[in-house]
Amino acid sequence: MTSCATDGRKVAAEFLGTAFLLTAVVGSGIMGERLSGGNVGLALLANSIATGAALYALIRAFGPVSGAHFNPAVTLAMVAAGEMPRANVAPYILAQCAGAVIGVWAAHLMFDLPILQTSLHARSGIGQWTGEFIATFGLLAVIESGRRHFAAAVPASVALYITAAYWFTSSTSFANPAVTLARSLTGSFAGIAPANVAGFMVAQMAGAAAAVLIMRWLNGGRAASIRLTRKADRAA
Secondary structure, eight states, X not given: OOOOSOHHHHHHHHHHHHHHHHHHHHHHHHHHHHHTXXXXXXXXXXXXXXXXXXXXXXXXXXXHHHOOOOSHHHHHHHHHTTSSOGGGHHHHHHHHHHHHHHHHHHHHHHTTOOSSOOOOOOOOSHHHHHHHHHHHHHHHHHHHHHHHHOGGGHHXXXXXXXXXXXXXXXXXXXXXXXXXXXXXXXXXXXXXXXXXXXXXXXXXXXXXXXXXXXXXXXXXXXXXXXXXXXXXXXXX
């Protein structure tokens, strides 16, 4: 989505949006675990629904300002597509990572937990990494196709995909390096052990790169026809 906001406002929007996203992810995980009576499936259901609903609202709220990436993988994909200048990459990613950490700490504060924590929740191995590859591939596929064919429905499509991916991936779909980093700083239901962060990030970036390449190939004919139509319009 094209924005006329200044770069400073865009970066602030990425910070705030990512902070609220992580507050929703971690906060709903804490609440779900407390209220589920030990039923992990019920806790995950609460966590996934709250995350998807919050994500939809946040994309709608901050999308007109920054594009509502909230995700370094999405930012890099948008730069590769020529949708934003390379100069914005570092500020966006720094804002996303900082916002994600602040969001985790805000969730801890709300639920009267120690603000500074690290996770003991081990998430490693080929199954988990495959889950993250698939989760991130699907997310970027939705975004890449959506910005070409159904831009108005992208917020709902992304939110629904993430809600579903909580359940059909072995990793519960982090699909976001900034989210992964921040979730290593919570000992709650949503956490990931710091030692496992790098493996998740590698799988996420590989999934994002594969999705961008494949979706561009799949949409090659349409992109070419659009370019030809624009050339014809200019010639006329």
